[in-house]
Amino acid sequence: MNKVVKSATEALQGVKDEMTLMLGGFGLCGIPENSITELVKLNVSGLTCISNNAGVDDFGLGLLLQKKQIKKMISSYVGENAEFERQMLNGELEVDLIPQGSLAARCYAGGAGIPAFFTPAGYGTEVAEGKEVREFDGKPHILEHALSADFAIVKAWKGDRHGNLIYKGTARNFNPVMAMAGKITVAEVEILVEPGELDPNAIHTPGIFVQRIFQGSNYEKRIEQLTTTPKEA
Amino acid sequence: MLDRNGIAKRIAQELQDGWYVNLGIGIPTLIANHVPQGLSVEFQSENGILGMGPFPYEGDEDADLINAGKQTITALAGAAIFDSSTSFAMIRGGHIQLTVLGAMQVSQSGDIANWKIPGKMVKGMGGAMDLVASSDNIIVAMTHTNRKGQSKLLSQCTLPLTGVKCVKKIVTNLAVIEIREGKFHLLEVAPGVTVDQVKEATEGDLVISNTVSEMIL
Numbered sequence: 287m288n289k290v291v292k293s294a295t296e297a298l299q300g301v302k303d304e305m306t307l308m309l310g311g312f313g314l315c316g317i318p319e320n321s322i323t324e325l326v327k328l329n330v331s332g333l334t335c336i337s338n339n340a341g342v343d344d345f346g347l348g349l350l351l352q353k354k355q356i357k358k359m360i361s362s363y364v365g366e367n368a369e370f371e372r373q374m375l376n377g378e379l380e381v382d383l384i385p386q387g388s389l390a391a392r393c394y395a396g397g398a399g400i401p402a403f404f405t406p407a408g409y410g411t412e413v414a415e416g417k418e419v420r421e422f423d424g425k426p427h428i429l430e431h432a433l434s435a436d437f438a439i440v441k442a443w444k445g446d447r448h449g450n451l452i453y454k455g456t457a458r459n460f461n462p463v464m465a466m467a468g469k470i471t472v473a474e475v476e477i478l479v480e481p482g483e484l485d486p487n488a489i490h491t492p493g494i495f496v497q498r499i500f501q502g503s504n505y506e507k508r509i510e511q512l513t514t515t516p517k518e519a
Numbered sequence: 520m521l522d523r524n525g526i527a528k529r530i531a532q533e534l535q536d537g538w539y540v541n542l543g544i545g546i547p548t549l550i551a552n553h554v555p556q557g558l559s560v561e562f563q564s565e566n567g568i569l570g571m572g573p574f575p576y577e578g579d580e581d582a583d584l585i586n587a588g589k590q591t592i593t594a595l596a597g598a599a600i601f602d603s604s605t606s607f608a609m610i611r612g613g614h615i616q617l618t619v620l621g622a623m624q625v626s627q628s629g630d631i632a633n634w635k636i637p638g639k640m641v642k643g644m645g646g647a648m649d650l651v652a653s654s655d656n657i658i659v660a661m662t663h664t665n666r667k668g669q670s671k672l673l674s675q676c677t678l679p680l681t682g683v684k685c686v687k688k689i690v691t692n693l694a695v696i697e698i699r700e701g702k703f704h705l706l707e708v709a710p711g712v713t714v715d716q717v718k719e720a721t722e723g724d725l726v727i728s729n730t731v732s733e734m735i736l
Binding site: 312313361362371381383384385386390405410411413458459461490507509513 | 581591604
């Protein structure tokens with residue numbers, strides 16, 4: 287198997303206006319930086335983006351928001367992006383905020399062939415509006431549906447040409463579940479290796495879920511909240 | 520009256536040996552600095568780590584190692600890292616013994632609101648709705664009143680809810696309050712705070728027993 291493509295440009299071939307995209311990452315940690323840059327260049331619009339967060343004003347998905355390329359965001363937390371809040375409160379951006387665990391579970395369900403599931407998260411809140419409620423063991427649960435995407439775009443630390451992926455630290459977050467839920471899954475990696483170099487016991491995302499993989503470059507890996515402990519003298 | 524660290528210190532007294540604990544953003548994060556000596560407690564951060572350690576030394580920060588507040592952290596010896604789906608299996612599957620989170624309002628029936636002010640502020644619920652829907656042991660850490668001086672302990676929440684009938688205990692700058700049978704019950708007052716001050720700052724029904732004590736910090 288050889289799923290390696292040369293660049294983000296080649297990896298994102300077929301992305302069109304009005305498509306639904308999943309993008310991995312938590313805050314700015316583990317986001318597919320190269321692909322986001324490419325989406326800005328492609329200038330596709332009317333996108334529905336499924337991502338836990340919406341970046342910050344000038345980085346991550348914030349870059350697509352600035353150019354008004356996103357029609358709808360499906361996220362759990364968007365507190366770090368002032369432009370996002372402005373577009374949402376003005377009604378320029380459609381937003382579906384959903385509990386973070388439901389977001390992860392809905393992506394997993396989309397990848398695992400589970401059309402819908404019941405969860406207590408969000409019962410009795412705005413999130414439950416219009417959703418079927420059923421009691422299990424005396425506790426009310428709401429019906430949540432699976433999510434899938436035309437393209438799922440993830441970022442990994444290492445990958446091989448079969449598409450096997452290993453993530454580093456908490457940059458793993460939503461990447462593995464989103465990788466499962468894309469009709470086409472694109473993985474950008476910091477280090478592309480030959481098959482056999484990755485320990486099969488350590489693979490986080492088996493290559494079956496990945497259709498295109500490329501060696502990324504120039505990772506900025508911006509830190510949102512730099513917090514440190516002073517070194518003792 | 521307690522400051523933010525005082526609230527965190529009081530909540531840290533609730534920790535028990537062997538517990539896995541999820542701390543929300545803000546005051547709850549400070550609890551990690553006040554774990555009583557001799558207790559073995561592990562902190563879970565919902566972005567995907569168990570065994571979260573202190574902030575790294577200057578220069579040692581790693582952009583690929585953050586907590587749910589997007590702050591750079593370290594991983595303790597014996598830490599584990601996992602994806603969001605596994606993380607929320609821990610939370611939704613009831614494997615976490617204590618959840619501490621902040622709130623904008625709590626009602627006397629245990630409802631909590633902390634994610635949205637219609638027309639003004641929308642940050643999103645993050646993992647809060649999952650946490651409050653699945654945890655049996657939820658403590659809210661917050662100031663007793665908001666910046667305008669209005670009570671945050673209400674007969675009914677007026678803001679969009681995060682969860683219903685889930686909060687069991689509240690620790691504020693003024694008091695420790697338990698929620699049961701649809702009412703707030705005053706357990707402890709902060710040093711220098713009177714029962715009347717707590718009464719005045721509480722809009723909902725507050726039951727005051729004759730065993731109210733002063734917090735020992």
